[in-house]
Amino acid sequence: MKLDERLKELNKIPENERLKQTILNKIKDQPVKKSSTLKPLRELGVITAICFIALFLFYTSNNQINQAASGEIAKITSYDNFGETGFRGKVSTNYMGVENITTPSIVTLFENLSDLPTISAPEKLAQFHYDIVVLYKNGEQHQYELAANYLYDIQQELYYPGYVDYTSAVYSDLFDAHYKIQLSVIWIAVAVLLMHGFTAMYYNRRKLYKPTKIRGLGVSLTISLIILSLLFWYHDAVGPLYKPFLILLTVGYGFSVWLPMKRHITNLNILKVEKYKILLIVLLFISWIVTY
Secondary structure, eight states: OOHHHHHHHHHHSOOOHHHHHHHHHHHHHSOOOOOOSHHHHHHHHHHHHHHHHHHHHHHTTTOOOOOOSOOSEEEEEEEEEESOSSOOOOSOTTBTTEEEOOOHHHHHHHHTGGGSOOBOOOOOSOSEEEEEEEEETTSOEEEEEEOSSOEEETTTTEEEOOGGGSOHHHHHHHHHHHSSOOOOHHHHHHHHHHHHHHHHHHHHHHTOOOOSOOTTHHHHHHHHHHHHHHHHHHHHHTOOOBHHHHHHHHHHHHHHHHHHHHHHOOOHHHHHHHHHHHHHHHHHHHHHHHHO
16 A cells, blocks of 8 residues: 555544543653753764874874884885975875885895986976985985986985986886876766765655755865865975875764764655765775875
């Protein structure tokens, strides 16, 4: 039997005034539950904890160095610099755009760097170059810029020939490290648009109506946009972003959007759909951060 027909039949049944009065009396006798003032504070505490953990990871990200009594190379990392300001190389590959290039050909190049002839400061053909950090097992670090026509030792202020004069394996290893398969932001945008389209179709088919205004959601989205703008500024002016820090911010974004919805949306079907939608968006961005 269809739902509409069952409702019509129920409407024909006469009201039981005695039962109705009993239910009303029981409702009146129940104590009114006061809204907990600690709940918003608890939610704020979760977001604050995430921010503090993110800041801790950010400030301690460069403090892990392998200590040993040897001058051997322990690790070589590279950052693909497209004309960005300053030296952006990092020891840790947990930074966006920093890759591990500790391959036999590149290790051999830097181990035998003193055998290479020095050259005069060349004209920089393009702004594109690699910012390279060589970490030795005794904790010592050396910084280099590597381009097609020069290799610049920043500490010693010496120039050597560029990668076009080395074996093809050097550039091949650099290229393979920086241009591996990654999840593109374009595909994330397409997935988000498709997801919004499918959820709108689902709501229309089930005749579900999501509230147009959710208290607190606009504030959460505004704060998220401000944080995103600050991240773009930091990447442009300071250096590459720390991946665990970004992952925590992404999780924090998911919480900040979900909590206002959980408080104000009463339909369980809508809540379930919105929960999975937020979870999928968070997982997509985490996948992009990890593979970048």
